[in-house]
Amino acid sequence: MAKKVKSFRDKLEKAAREKHIKCPVCGRDKEFVKVIRAEKTPNGSYRYVEEMIAVCGCNEKEVFA
Numbered sequence: 001m002a003k004k005v006k007s008f009r010d011k012l013e014k015a016a017r018e019k020h021i022k023c024p025v026c027g028r029d030k031e032f033v034k035v036i037r038a039e040k041t042p043n044g045s046y047r048y049v050e051e052m053i054a055v056c057g058c059n060e061k062e063v064f065a
């Protein structure tokens with residue numbers, strides 16, 4: 001049987017692929033990109049976290065900076 005629990009992110013990605021989520025602010029389709037960022041752990045080291053981010057005209061400058 002297929003797994004019933006899917007992450008919110010998976011749903012967003014799927015929705016974006018199938019329907020195109022339009023940003024109400026800039027009117028552009030949101031595009032999902034995978035970004036890798038460093039996250040500090042409590043013991044002071046860093047680990048890399050993969051994140052899917054919805055990008056549109058409002059935040060593309062920050063994301064791709």
Ligand SMILES: [Zn+2]
Nearest residue numbers: 023026056058
């Ligand atoms: Zn926007």
